[in-house]
Amino acid sequence: MSTINDKYMYRSGMSRRDSLKWLSALAVSSAAVASVGFSSDAYADKSTVGHWPDLKLKPITGKGYGTDPNLIIPPESPWPLTLTTEQLTLVAILSDIIVPREGDVPSATEVDVPAVINEWVSAPYSGQQRDRSTILHALAWIDDEATQRFNKIFAKLNTNEQIAIIDDIAYRTPTTPEEFQQIAKAFARFRNLVMAAFFCSPAGMKDIGYMGNVPIAGDYPGPDKPAQQHLDNILAELGLTEFAYKA
Numbered sequence: 001m002s003t004i005n006d007k008y009m010y011r012s013g014m015s016r017r018d019s020l021k022w023l024s025a026l027a028v029s030s031a032a033v034a035s036v037g038f039s040s041d042a043y044a045d046k047s048t049v050g051h052w053p054d055l056k057l058k059p060i061t062g063k064g065y066g067t068d069p070n071l072i073i074p075p076e077s078p079w080p081l082t083l084t085t086e087q088l089t090l091v092a093i094l095s096d097i098i099v100p101r102e103g104d105v106p107s108a109t110e111v112d113v114p115a116v117i118n119e120w121v122s123a124p125y126s127g128q129q130r131d132r133s134t135i136l137h138a139l140a141w142i143d144d145e146a147t148q149r150f151n152k153i154f155a156k157l158n159t160n161e162q163i164a165i166i167d168d169i170a171y172r173t174p175t176t177p178e179e180f181q182q183i184a185k186a187f188a189r190f191r192n193l194v195m196a197a198f199f200c201s202p203a204g205m206k207d208i209g210y211m212g213n214v215p216i217a218g219d220y221p222g223p224d225k226p227a228q229q230h231l232d233n234i235l236a237e238l239g240l241t242e243f244a245y246k247a
Contacts, residue, residue, distance in 0.1 A: 009085060010092035012115035050179025051148070053140035057133060060124045082122040082132070089155055090139050091117050095194045097166055111201040113194055120193060131189060138186035142169075145183075 083091065095108035121132035142165065146154040150161050172184035223231065235241050
């Protein structure tokens, strides 16, 4: 994070090609998150208590990949990015609150999570566009709340002031005050996307001990003995033993 004219400005170090590749991994991860009950619809139970921004969002006009995307070498810029510098900076600050640096594990901004969030909310697909509306409203609410409480936008607050706001909206529970119920639901979707994006990064996968996508030096050693025995048992149960291991 750098300071320019007394404003915090996030600068991504990720290329569009890399962020587009990361987007495909995030799509799979986000679908899994949504399947266990995290909806991106922040308006299903809109509250009349408290404030909520009235944004007039322009529709996304870019075209998607189509039905057979090239995920190995995606196009450089299939659609324009939509977050402003100020919005992207707010995403970066919030992302580092959600995933701060811990020891050797980098923070969300250190692995360019905000750039991937920008890619996500800019993509011209129905799921991403629901998230775009949810997240842009959430960002506007957070700046509005910061201004109401402290007469500054969120990026200009000190850490204690920022955490005071996040503590009120971090989780949506039956005891969450009604004026924070809607924003807490929207923030939950944002948090899930940030976490999913982080754990799609090499650093995030390493942190959870994921060993996939690692090349094996030399010849493939094959399964160990217990795994091989399990496979043989399954083949026998299916009556396929005689067809196994034939060239």
